[in-house]
């Protein structure tokens with residue numbers, strides 16, 4: 001029996017809703033087909049956004065959406081994507097499949113999408129191949145309310161009022177596709193570019209995100225903060241919003257970049273390798289967080305994990321540049337493990353964006369023409385949405401190391417617990433074992449459990465949803481929870497993600 005102690009008296013940190021954020025790039029069939037089909041499409045849509053996808057995304061309460069990339073961002077020139085669509089430039093998407101990008105989805109369409117979803121906007125600017133002026137004018141175009149060249153242009157293009165821009169990324173992966181810079185060079189560029197990301201809307205200052213490390217490149221984190229963070233301190237008065245977040249990117253690809261492995265055809269060894277690599281996120285946010293603590297002990301700057309998820313070989317027969325992959329119970333576990341880690345580190349991790357929202361990498365939705373399916377990952381986001389803006393409470397669960405080989409051992413269980421505004425506890429637990437169930441005995445400190453509602457995503461490790469069988473994996477009710485003297489007891493089956501909502505006894 002694994003001992004689980006949950007102490008709601010000890011509130012640890014707020015779980016920002018943005019931890020449950022998403023990422024949508026001009027890549028493959030994410031934006032085009034997956035989200036945007038155009039007003040004239042036979043597929044039901046509102047202002048070009050497909051209704052089925054928007055409704056499904058609203059259900060999981062997408063809190064924030066990052067756009068337009070990714071690597072695409074540092075080649076994107078925003079003025080190509082405004083004005084009458086027939087006049088917009090057609091260009092080659094050099095990064096992703098070499099297909100024609102017709103720019104029919106641009107700034108106006110992105111904000112329309114955010115409005116339909118009811119989410120915050122996170123626009124990623126072009127530092128790698130764009131100018132300071134271009135970045136500055138984009139921010140003016142989006143946010144300035146008054147008479148100015150960019151505000152006038154926005155009005156002439158049909159949108160008199162400015163939009164609310166909550167987050168702005170100053171470049172993307174500038175150690176790689178964003179210009180192959182070294183940390184010192186990028187940090188100086190960051191200092192310069194961000195100066196002109198003006199806060200025109202004083203009620204909603206823009207939160208600026210600095211391009212951060214790839215995986216475990218701790219030298220990047222230290223190098224960028226040494227050059228950029230010190231400047232912020234020296235210029236405290238002028239520095240409002242100088243840097244609000246540092247981005248981290250980490251993908252799980254079980255067999256390395258060259259041969260990442262199939263999304264659907266894998267064995268038990270691959271299962272543990274994948275989950276081991278997902279669990280590595282805990283070390284990454286801890287160690288990057290330690291470096292950030294040296295500069296920013298008050299944790300004012302968020303670690304923004306704005307690209308995370310599984311990255312497997314593309315589905316056979318699909319364009320290798322489109323990064324289209326299926327999604328199984330294994331992905332559900334990766335999502336559950338990762339989101340528990342983010343919750344546990346919510347004092348430092350202020351936003352995260354799974355890559356990517358539709359039809360690319362670890363998507364929550366897949367589409368095929370007019371059809372749409374929800375992936376196992378979607379269902380985990382659906383269960384975990386209760387954590388959004390709730391308070392993380394102190395909890396610890398006894399675990400043991402499991403796996404087939406020493407190198408790829410993982411803890412058998414992961415968990416996190418939050419308390420929502422109504423005083424209910426939300427307990428999310430993952431069972432990483434491919435074959436074993438585990439009984440759990442939970443002690444709830446000073447909390448007499450009343451009503452308990454349980455839900456679960458589980459199945460054989462390869463189970464997935466397909467267009468032929470869209471509901472194999474779904475959220476099912478989990479009612480095998482017993483209220484005990486001290487708390488709760490339940491047994492979690494293998495390959496499972498569980499969510500319990502516990503109300504106080506009246």
Ligand code: AHR
Nearest residue numbers: 069070071072172173355
């Ligand atoms: O998400 C796919 C790509 O992965 C992004 O464009 C890039 O930022 C990262 O390398």
